[in-house]
Amino acid sequence: QITLKESGPTLVKPTQTLTLTCTFSGFSLKTSGESVGWIRQPPGKAMEWLALIYWDEDKRYSPSLNNRLTVTKDTSKNQVVLTMTNMDPVDTATYYCAHRRGGYDHTYDYWGQGTLVTVSS
């Protein structure tokens, strides 16, 4: 049974750096093919993909946010950490981490419950 849960601050000030942690179980990021992604959803808006980290440390970032995002993993703790710099009110959103199944049939098959982050002074 795969589960993921996001944790981090619910409120950040403009220009601050956001750090979110995804703690997961039911799979290992030491296993070939496994990866974890981050996706966000501003209130009332569509989902926006942010980043992906693979078991082998390979990473992918949204081109529009690339210079603000960093994703890392701690396999001993079964955690993935997303940092986003220079936060702005438009970054207010529910942030999700999700397990991405590998192989030819790759898909985001399990999602965390999400965590709402509000950016306001």
Added chain:
Amino acid sequence: DVVMTQSPLSLSVTPGEPASISCRSSQSLLHRNGYNYVDWFLQRPGQSPQLLIYLASHRASGVPDRFSGSGSGTDFTLKISRVEAEDVGVYFCMQDLQTPPVTFGQGTRLEIK
């Protein structure tokens, strides 16, 4: 970026009646392996997204067979053969071929009449 355009954006359906949602992409999502990398999700009120369909037409584990996906290239459809009360929520499509970035449709809100 690949633009995913869903229609309609909202749907009101009588229980037991069918429903259909369209998703069109700005680029082909057909891989040379023959698979289309389009997924469909349902986000019930207050919940996180649930995978319904992957590779355009493959039902995810535990998903009722009243849900089906079809399409190829740039035109995709999610169909619910007989809508039930538990199907209420927002449905969205996602492409995971022409990446980064993965991109999503705007979402279609389904309500029960």
